[in-house]
Amino acid sequence: MSLDYLEVVLVTLAIYAILAVSLNIVAGYAGQPNLAQGAFFGIGAYFAAVLSAHYGWSFWATIPAAIATAGLAGLVLGAISLRLREDFLAVTTIGLNFVVVAMFQYVPFFGGAVGVYAIPLPSIGSHQFGDGDFLAVGLAMLSVVAGLSLYLERTWFGAALLAIKDDEAAAAATGIPVAPYKIGAFVLSSGLGGLAGALYAPFLSAVTPTSFGFSESVVILAMLMFGGIGVIAGALAGAIVLGALPEVFRFISDYRLLTFGAILVLMLRFQPQGLFGIDSAALRALSRVSQRWAGRHGPPHGAGKVGASRGPA
Amino acid sequence: MDLFASSVVQGIVQGSLYALIALGPSLTYGLLRILDVANAAGLALGAYVGLEAFTLTGQWWLALVAGALAGAALGWLLQRLLYRPILGRGPIVPLVAGIGVFIAAEEAFRLVFGPYNRAFPAVIPLPTLELAGTRIPGVETLSVLIGVTVFPATWLLLRRTRLGLAWRAASQDREIAQAVGINSGRVIASIFLIGYALAAIGGVLLGVTYNTVYPTMGDIPAYKMLAIIVLGGLGNPLGTILAAMLLGLLETFVVAYFGFVLPRDAIAFIALILILLVRPQGLLPGDVVVQ
Numbered sequence: 001m002s003l004d005y006l007e008v009v010l011v012t013l014a015i016y017a018i019l020a021v022s023l024n025i026v027a028g029y030a031g032q033p034n035l036a037q038g039a040f041f042g043i044g045a046y047f048a049a050v051l052s053a054h055y056g057w058s059f060w061a062t063i064p065a066a067i068a069t070a071g072l073a074g075l076v077l078g079a080i081s082l083r084l085r086e087d088f089l090a091v092t093t094i095g096l097n098f099v100v101v102a103m104f105q106y107v108p109f110f111g112g113a114v115g116v117y118a119i120p121l122p123s124i125g126s127h128q129f130g131d132g133d134f135l136a137v138g139l140a141m142l143s144v145v146a147g148l149s150l151y152l153e154r155t156w157f158g159a160a161l162l163a164i165k166d167d168e169a170a171a172a173a174t175g176i177p178v179a180p181y182k183i184g185a186f187v188l189s190s191g192l193g194g195l196a197g198a199l200y201a202p203f204l205s206a207v208t209p210t211s212f213g214f215s216e217s218v219v220i221l222a223m224l225m226f227g228g229i230g231v232i233a234g235a236l237a238g239a240i241v242l243g244a245l246p247e248v249f250r251f252i253s254d255y256r257l258l259t260f261g262a263i264l265v266l267m268l269r270f271q272p273q274g275l276f277g278i279d280s281a282a283l284r285a286l287s288r289v290s291q292r293w294a295g296r297h298g299p300p301h302g303a304g305k306v307g308a309s310r311g312p313a
Numbered sequence: 314m315d316l317f318a319s320s321v322v323q324g325i326v327q328g329s330l331y332a333l334i335a336l337g338p339s340l341t342y343g344l345l346r347i348l349d350v351a352n353a354a355g356l357a358l359g360a361y362v363g364l365e366a367f368t369l370t371g372q373w374w375l376a377l378v379a380g381a382l383a384g385a386a387l388g389w390l391l392q393r394l395l396y397r398p399i400l401g402r403g404p405i406v407p408l409v410a411g412i413g414v415f416i417a418a419e420e421a422f423r424l425v426f427g428p429y430n431r432a433f434p435a436v437i438p439l440p441t442l443e444l445a446g447t448r449i450p451g452v453e454t455l456s457v458l459i460g461v462t463v464f465p466a467t468w469l470l471l472r473r474t475r476l477g478l479a480w481r482a483a484s485q486d487r488e489i490a491q492a493v494g495i496n497s498g499r500v501i502a503s504i505f506l507i508g509y510a511l512a513a514i515g516g517v518l519l520g521v522t523y524n525t526v527y528p529t530m531g532d533i534p535a536y537k538m539l540a541i542i543v544l545g546g547l548g549n550p551l552g553t554i555l556a557a558m559l560l561g562l563l564e565t566f567v568v569a570y571f572g573f574v575l576p577r578d579a580i581a582f583i584a585l586i587l588i589l590l591v592r593p594q595g596l597l598p599g600d601v602v603v604q
Contacts, residue, residue, distance in 0.1 A: 033405050080589075080590065086404055265410050268406050268409060
């Protein structure tokens with residue numbers, strides 16, 4: 001029983017981690033403010049839900065469909081982003097949540113206000129998914145997304161995104177094709193957000209319009225900022241800490257959102273780069289500890305290494 | 314009943330409320346280049362404090378004054394304790410921090426004042442107008458009055474007062490303004506005091522207009538205020554007022570003539586996205602933002 005509960009929590013954390021790591025591609029590497037990751041998550045979840053519940057697609061077939069539809073929506077946002085400066089873009093992405101939620105509510109294809117329910121459980125052969133299987137698939141998806149993101153950091157494309165973040169005009173002057181790269185970052189980031197949706201829909205077995213939208217987008221961006229924007233370890237840490245918070249604070253569930261808001265504000269006020277952001281206090285402490293304890297305990301899961309490799313950039 | 318006339322009045326009432334709510338963040342953006350979502354917490358705080366004051370004294374004007382004072386106090390605290398220390402961190406950190414404040418504040422309202430809707434039965438003793446068969450209650454008359462005066466008042470504030478001059482100087486270049494003796498700390502504090510007081514007054518009026526006060530009443534104004542200040546041209550308070558009025562009228566007319574084809578709240582953002590695609594700098598280019 002409690003093992004089941006733990007598995008459910010872990011699947012939720014894996015979904016949040018996929019969302020935070022994928023958001024990091026456009027918001028962290030390319031530096032484009034994006035408060036619409038919840039909407040892309042929703043688009044992926046909705047297409048996966050409709051296709052499997054109403055059209056009989058298998059879970060495995062809905063995965064590419066969810067990535068493609070969310071990625072397509074990201075393409076649209078990416079194209080819009082080319083015309084807008086930072087703050088205009090931030091507000092436009094906020095607005096996108098409301099437009100997408102309105103679409104879920106009013107387009108009959110998406111099931112209207114009740115949403116889509118009775119989404120069939122995925123299966124392999126004759127074996128139907130249990131929570132453990134969802135966890136395994138979720139972790140596999142997370143590894144793929146994190147691996148892709150890690151790989152991206154080592155490619156020319158990833159380096160070019162960092163250059164765009166620092167100075168768009170200078171990046172263009174060095175020959176980086178800014179427009180297609182920005183759009184590419186949006187497509188990749190939102191497509192992977194859609195992937196999280198493909199897992200979410202059968203896991204919850206129902207999707208409703210209000211499960212996605214602005215507050216979900218805020219939670220995802222908050223996780224990324226909390227953990228440290230621009231750093232994969234930060235995205236993971238943020239998703240785990242803020243995602244587990246509601247569970248940890250269950251006994252004071254009345255104060256859940258209050259705690260969430262307060263922790264977020266305190267973090268951004270006193271440690272704006274986040275938990276594992278470049279040159280954060282936690283990271284410095286960790287590297288001190290790891291240096292002192294190196295002989296006895298080994299380095300603590302490479303968190304210091306990630307920060308160090310990104311430090312000079 | 315004349316649908317057109319009543320839509321115009323309702324649109325102006327809505328627009329005035331939007332203008333009150335959006336003016337503070339617009340001034341703040343012009344000055345600091347940050348989007349201050351927490352301003353909408355000032356709106357709900359104003360409504361609650363106003364309601365408490367009204368319940369205690371039965372005076373509608375005391376409700377407005379108490380609400381405005383509470384809002385102003387929140388604004389002052391936020392700029393002092395939160396925003397000023399993180400100014401150098403780019404635009405996203407303050408934006409998300411403000412959202413965090415807003416989330417926490419809504420929860421605090423729910424815990425302190427209760428989760429249910431509370432009535433705000435204040436009657437503002439302005440003459441109830443009859444216009445083309447539509448009755449306009451006192452509170453809406455007050456909103457319309459505010460709506461007609463807020464534009465010239467803001468213009469006067471920006472063009473004819475020392476604070477306005479300091480705002481314009483600091484919004485062009487805060488460091489240079491400081492170098493020539495404009496105390497930008499005091500300018501920031503004044504702008505937050507004014508902005509949050511206006512939002513709080515908007516909250517009291519909103520509560521009285523719909524006779525209800527509830528913890529999440531700042532939600533929709535918060536999102537709309539963002540759309541409005543962007544539509545008006547970021548950092549252009551006069552454009553903000555114009556956009557607020559246009560949006561109030563647009564929403565009222567769409568709802569009156571087309572029914573609820575679209576949720577009212579999506580209208581603002583669809584309009585926003587469409588207009589931004591044609592005019593990426595907003596309706597009126599900001600004084601200070603666009604060169």
